Amino acid sequence: MKNVELKMTVTALLFLGTAASASTFVGNGGSSGDIELKVATNQIVESLRKIQKSLEEPSTPAKARPPRNEDDDEDDRPPRKITERNLCECPESFKNHSMCNYVRDLDDQRRNYCDKFLRERGPELERIFARETAHVQWTNDDMSVRESEDARAVEGVANVKTGTITVNLPRFLDMTAYQRIFLLTHEHMHFVKEGAGYLQDEGAQGPFKGARGGREFINAVSASLAMAASETGAIERYRGTLSRSKGYKSIWFDGALLGISTSEAGTSPYLIGRQEGILLGAKYFFGDFGVGVSLMSTQGKMSLLNTIKGEEQTTYAGVGAYYRFFPFSNPLSFWGQSHAVVGLRALSLSSRYRLRDDFNDDTYTTAASAFDIGCSYYIPFKWGLWAFAQLNYLQGGREFKDLPAKYDNNSTAFALGVSYGL
Amino acid sequence: MDFKFKRVLMMTASIWAAIVLAACSGGPPAISTAADEDNVGQRLQSITPVVDSNGDETQAIAIYDETAKGVHRFNVEDMTHLGFNYVSEPDQKHFVVAHPTGNYAIDLTYKHMTIFTKDGNVFRDPVRFQSTPRSAAYSASQGYLAMYDEAQTLALLKINSDGVVVKKAAKGPRIGGAMIKAGDLDNAGHLILALDNGTIAVADVEASIDDPSQWILVGGAPIASGMTNIDWVAPIFGTTRVLLHSSTTVGLWDYMARTMIATKDITGRTLVKFAKQHDPHLIFAGGSGSTSKTLVYANGNVFEERTIANTQYTILTSVLNVAANRWQMVGSDYRMSVTRDFIFWDDINYVKTNRRLRAYRFSDMLALQDLALDDRGESCLANSYLFTLMPAELGFARRQNVEDGSEKILRRFNQPYIRKN
Numbered sequence: 001m002k003n004v005e006l007k008m009t010v011t012a013l014l015f016l017g018t019a020a021s022a023s024t025f026v027g028n029g030g031s032s033g034d035i036e037l038k039v040a041t042n043q044i045v046e047s048l049r050k051i052q053k054s055l056e057e058p059s060t061p062a063k064a065r066p067p068r069n070e071d072d073d074e075d076d077r078p079p080r081k082i083t084e085r086n087l088c089e090c091p092e093s094f095k096n097h098s099m100c101n102y103v104r105d106l107d108d109q110r111r112n113y114c115d116k117f118l119r120e121r122g123p124e125l126e127r128i129f130a131r132e133t134a135h136v137q138w139t140n141d142d143m144s145v146r147e148s149e150d151a152r153a154v155e156g157v158a159n160v161k162t163g164t165i166t167v168n169l170p171r172f173l174d175m176t177a178y179q180r181i182f183l184l185t186h187e188h189m190h191f192v193k194e195g196a197g198y199l200q201d202e203g204a205q206g207p208f209k210g211a212r213g214g215r216e217f218i219n220a221v222s223a224s225l226a227m228a229a230s231e232t233g234a235i236e237r238y239r240g241t242l243s244r245s246k247g248y249k250s251i252w253f254d255g256a257l258l259g260i261s262t263s264e265a266g267t268s269p270y271l272i273g274r275q276e277g278i279l280l281g282a283k284y285f286f287g288d289f290g291v292g293v294s295l296m297s298t299q300g301k302m303s304l305l306n307t308i309k310g311e312e313q314t315t316y317a318g319v320g321a322y323y324r325f326f327p328f329s330n331p332l333s334f335w336g337q338s339h340a341v342v343g344l345r346a347l348s349l350s351s352r353y354r355l356r357d358d359f360n361d362d363t364y365t366t367a368a369s370a371f372d373i374g375c376s377y378y379i380p381f382k383w384g385l386w387a388f389a390q391l392n393y394l395q396g397g398r399e400f401k402d403l404p405a406k407y408d409n410n411s412t413a414f415a416l417g418v419s420y421g422l
Numbered sequence: 423m424d425f426k427f428k429r430v431l432m433m434t435a436s437i438w439a440a441i442v443l444a445a446c447s448g449g450p451p452a453i454s455t456a457a458d459e460d461n462v463g464q465r466l467q468s469i470t471p472v473v474d475s476n477g478d479e480t481q482a483i484a485i486y487d488e489t490a491k492g493v494h495r496f497n498v499e500d501m502t503h504l505g506f507n508y509v510s511e512p513d514q515k516h517f518v519v520a521h522p523t524g525n526y527a528i529d530l531t532y533k534h535m536t537i538f539t540k541d542g543n544v545f546r547d548p549v550r551f552q553s554t555p556r557s558a559a560y561s562a563s564q565g566y567l568a569m570y571d572e573a574q575t576l577a578l579l580k581i582n583s584d585g586v587v588v589k590k591a592a593k594g595p596r597i598g599g600a601m602i603k604a605g606d607l608d609n610a611g612h613l614i615l616a617l618d619n620g621t622i623a624v625a626d627v628e629a630s631i632d633d634p635s636q637w638i639l640v641g642g643a644p645i646a647s648g649m650t651n652i653d654w655v656a657p658i659f660g661t662t663r664v665l666l667h668s669s670t671t672v673g674l675w676d677y678m679a680r681t682m683i684a685t686k687d688i689t690g691r692t693l694v695k696f697a698k699q700h701d702p703h704l705i706f707a708g709g710s711g712s713t714s715k716t717l718v719y720a721n722g723n724v725f726e727e728r729t730i731a732n733t734q735y736t737i738l739t740s741v742l743n744v745a746a747n748r749w750q751m752v753g754s755d756y757r758m759s760v761t762r763d764f765i766f767w768d769d770i771n772y773v774k775t776n777r778r779l780r781a782y783r784f785s786d787m788l789a790l791q792d793l794a795l796d797d798r799g800e801s802c803l804a805n806s807y808l809f810t811l812m813p814a815e816l817g818f819a820r821r822q823n824v825e826d827g828s829e830k831i832l833r834r835f836n837q838p839y840i841r842k843n
Contacts, residue, residue: 269842304840305489305815359814360833404838 018390029247029339030331033138033169038332039241040180041129043234047225048126050232054083055119082231088224093229099178102216102223109207121192134158140168156183158190160198177235178226185222200417208298238332245380247337249421251290254281254392256417260298260320263300263412268405270355274314275300275314279390282340283322292321294345296413307357314398318372320345336379345372353400364403370396378419388418453568459653462570462605462615464560464698465767466517479805481675482524483717489815490839493538495524500596501821501830503562506839507538510546517555519805522562525737526585530555530569536578537583548587549577559607567625568613574602578613578631591631597623599643606664606698608657614664614677616652617644624677649673658700659719665702666721672704674720686718686725697740697768700805705730705740717745728776733818735817738768738777742784750781752803754797779808781824793827796820
């Protein structure tokens, strides 16, 4: 990469104070972008390996691949090995795809050069990815590079000297899987040795002539690898992982059905030991620690003797502090995104009790404070949705002096609900 | 016209048995063999009036409540709750006697008597008896309680105003070779007892308590009355006279002079009501085909009859005060059967169908009041008010002023006392 340090001026990198490293994943579900980065990296590495494996397999006799019967709805011809074609040509299924734009107009010389690179130097590229030769870091700022007199907006910039690749996180998250493979391959290509230096955008590269020949070559390789990832199944294999809800989200909204049981509810016949209702909550996490508010509303009923009916409605409003942790280490897996949240809440509760029989109908109210400690476990679905189960232990009773009824101080609550992480 | 009864009509010592109102709402129970006759004092029932010798209207009542399994005491003047005590035998039937100002309440059940005082003292079984209480005569001013059970035991107690039993004795029914058949207390410390041989024994209550081995009689021995099978004795308060009833005769007996003052032949007449309140009287049905009724009472040395107003078909309870010129009753349209169409014992709650309270000026039967009773409730009629306990498990009671129908309500008095099963 010649003169990279002189010619490339990354305008926004001056404001790179907002850059954050992609996390190490281990046990914390990953941060924003980490999943997508890891998936794209895996897709690239798997595709490169599959290409190599295909090359190592004994070649089949060079039979002409029979043409497809146009009357058949499905193509039931035996699948073609990926290496049976030029790796830098557009497969049929990508004929109209944007990735094809980088290789469609290549002449045979350039196409073969690109193809040869992937076949012969694919393992080298794979090692760059596998050894994390380049460390990816995120930025939220726009970036551009200056080429000669012009500035060009870019989503990523490689710096071989520092061993970093800086990627615009919001743009990266908006990309398709193909675009991410293309971008990461392009930037990692700058860490491939070429002569005394490294591959770079400026200047000619083999039959790729002109001031931007290097860039055209790198783009051709990157696009070809992106298209190959579809053929190797890597795109489909990670579709579920990408759509799965992510645990690193900061803002959470919870809704659940709730049951609260008060143990050893005293001797008053008016105590209602079990109440059921709903829970609504919102949390904000700063990393693994968070704060939140919640509202619970429960009601319970009892009947006594022949005609006495009691109904109680209790509302709890709480603020709490939380900690979440991911017990499983692979953030790309279902269990890897599942996580537990433990919390401590201060609660203010108010309760109304209606007691009636055929001749009396009275309502009593009371208020009290309590605190609880609880644990929730979240399992991911798609599109930000989660299911969770929650168990809380409440400490703090309430009393209706005029009933009379005094609740015990200990209660347990269990909730099952859904959550949305934003 | 303002008037004031001198005596307790039904509230001096209301005795409430089990208030199982649901059981009463479907229709009257089978005719009890323990009717108003053959009793000493007032028959114990769901609400039993016991006449106090002073005749003052009580300020307090007591109720046994089956929901809370205990005895409530109320002040009926301002409808406040005075206190509550759980009973020891909640599965048994209970009857209650109350001190007129709420100082204590006496709980009676099978083989047991308990006194609950307003100070929180509980006196258990001051006297032993072996059967179910049947009737009682109570005089709060004298402190005497004479409780009569199904085994014909008479438990005599003297109780001070704090509910402490000063002296007590249990007496058997045999006096001078004959057996007690009926009786009642006067307001001079005497128990007037009709024996089954037609004699009248006048027992000195204090002396009889002091001598546990025998009855101490005024005059030493019973006196022949000239009547046989006397089954009802009703003292005329303020005098030494009693009304006596047998199946053929009503007698006016002076027990101190030991002579019969007057008699009335009632052969062939249909008795429809015994009534001891305020002035004892009896009511008879009119002749064949007649819908009127006749009230018979003692006026001085003679019996008088008064045709009473066209009342409802069944008279449940009747209260007469001759001096105050007032007669009031509670009746119902209910007819028991074609052949037996009256209820002759005094029980305001025996039927609960279209009950109405009617009051009259006795001299000319001018109607003074007509109030409908709440047929869901157990009622108790005093001189000037009607107290009704509603079938509310949490507690609901109403006091209606007879004169103007105004009400006071007391609610939720059971609520603190209901226990978990």
